[in-house]
Each structure stands twice: as C-alpha cells, then as structure tokens.
Amino acid sequence: MATPFSLSAAFRGLTLTAPKRSFSTSFAHQSNKKLPEHIPAYPHGPRQWYKQADTGLYGGKMIRFGNKISDGRNKGKTRRSFKPNVRRQKVWSEALGEHVRIKVTREAMRTIYKEGGLDNYLLSDKNARIKDLGMFGWELRYKVMQTPAIQEKFREMRKRLHLEDPMPFEEWIKTKEAEIQAKVEERLNIESITKPRPKGKADPQRAESAF
Numbered sequence: 623m624a625t626p627f628s629l630s631a632a633f634r635g636l637t638l639t640a641p642k643r644s645f646s647t648s649f650a651h652q653s654n655k656k657l658p659e660h661i662p663a664y665p666h667g668p669r670q671w672y673k674q675a676d677t678g679l680y681g682g683k684m685i686r687f688g689n690k691i692s693d694g695r696n697k698g699k700t701r702r703s704f705k706p707n708v709r710r711q712k713v714w715s716e717a718l719g720e721h722v723r724i725k726v727t728r729e730a731m732r733t734i735y736k737e738g739g740l741d742n743y744l745l746s747d748k749n750a751r752i753k754d755l756g757m758f759g760w761e762l763r764y765k766v767m768q769t770p771a772i773q774e775k776f777r778e779m780r781k782r783l784h785l786e787d788p789m790p791f792e793e794w795i796k797t798k799e800a801e802i803q804a805k806v807e808e809r810l811n812i813e814s815i816t817k818p819r820p821k822g823k824a825d826p827q828r829a830e831s832a833f
Contacts, residue, residue, distance in 0.1 A: 655757040664760045665751050676757040678725025679743075680706060681733060692725055712741045717769040723764070730754075 645802040654668035669676050672684045685707040689699040707728040712721040716739060728732075730743075737743045744755070744763040755763060766772055780787065789797075 657757060657761055661761055661764050664757055668757055670774045678683050678708065678727075678756075679730045679734075679759050680708070680725075680727050680754075680756065681730030682754040683729060685729050715766065717766045722746045724758075724762075741772070745772070 654666075654673060657664065674680075675684060685706070686704040687828065688702060688704060690702045692698045692700065708725055709728070710723060710732065711726055712723050713726070713731075713734065714720075714724050734740055734743045737746070743751075744759060744766050746752075752760070767776075777787070788794075
C-alpha cells in the first residue's frame with residue numbers, strides 16, 4: 623500500500639502551468655548619456671536614435687536597414703540590419719600621455735590616422751566633426767583641452783595672434799547672467815513707463831498741479 627500512496631503524492635505535486643522566469647528576455651531601456659556639470663553642454667544634444675553611438679567614437683555611423691536577396695528559385699527579400707563595424711581599441715593621446723581605450727568604428731579610426739592622432743581628431747573646430755563626436759567624444763575633447771600641453775599651445779597661438787587670454791568659464795557665465803538680468807530690468811522699466819493708464823483714474827501729479 624505504500625507504493626500507490628507515494629505515486630499519488632508525486633502526481634499531485636505536478637502542475638501544468640509553466641514556472642515563472644527569474645530573468646527577462648526583453649532588452650533593457652537605454653537612457654541618454656549625461657555629461658558632468660563642469661563640462662559645457664553639447665551643442666547637438668544626445669542622440670535620439672541609436673543611442674549606443676554616444677558611448678564611443680562612431681564617426682556619425684548608425685545602424686542601417688535593408689534587404690537580403692535570396693539566390694534561390696523564389697529570389698525573395700528578407701529584411702535585415704547593417705550594424706557599424708565597432709571595435710574596442712587603445713588609442714594613444716599625446717596630451718593625456720596615455721592610451722585611451724575606446725569604442726571606435728573603422729571609419730572613425732581611419733580619420734584619426736589621417737588627422738595625425740587622436741588629439742587632432744578631437745580638437746577639430748569643424749561643425750561636421752563636432753557633430754560626429756557625440757556625447758562621449760565631446761567629453762573626451764574637454765579633457766584633452768584642459769591638459770597643460772594643450773593650454774600652453776592655445777596660449778602661444780593667442781600670443782601670436784595678439785589676442786587676450788579668455789576669462790574662466792564660471793566668470794563668463796556670471797557676466798552673461800548679469801547682462802541678461804540688466805536687459806530684463808530695462809525691458810520691465812520701459813513697459814511700466816509706456817503702459818497706458820486705466821480710464822477713470824486721474825494722474826496724481828496732474829491733480830496736485832491743478833490745485
């Protein structure tokens with residue numbers, strides 16, 4: 623009698639419902655990269671599509687979509703994606719004095735070699751280059767510009783062009799805030815003077831002069 627009892631107990635423990643998974647098969651939501659507060663804001667802002675490009679030097683490359691043409695009898699088309707050729711590589715920076723391990727595409731690496739190094743690639747003032755840098759490249763550009771070697775290079779360039787040394791970024795922000803505040807106050811004063819008085823109310827200065 624012991625065997626049937628044990629079998630019935632074993633069958634009662636079985637369930638037809640699938641067990642709950644302790645993991646998720648869906649992709650995690652990828653948030654936009656944020657810059658530290660001491661770094662100026664990136665003029666082009668974070669990427670809205672293919673946010674992975676803000677984690678390295680992608681050179682403006684993005685994921686593309688197309689068709690895979692079959693060579694069979696049906697000669698059908700299958701949708702597929704073409705991802706950039708991204709690799710992790712160590713690139714030497716003369717300004718930082720060390721190798722920087724970054725994610726870089728093949729096209730961006732060719733441009734770095736053509737420009738003569740990572741520092742020249744990052745310090746280019748072309749609008750197209752700054753747009754290709756992304757958030758990661760903009761932050762790395764700021765770090766390179768703050769090194770003593772690059773600061774000395776900029777100082778010699780300003781001396782050769784007979785230009786004055788620029789004020790610190792924090793002081794420049796304070797001056798701009800003071801200018802904006804002065805313009806707002808001036809605008810409010812002009813509006814208070816030119817604002818028409820409501821009908822039915824006499825001017826107190828005219829009333830005193832009448833007496």
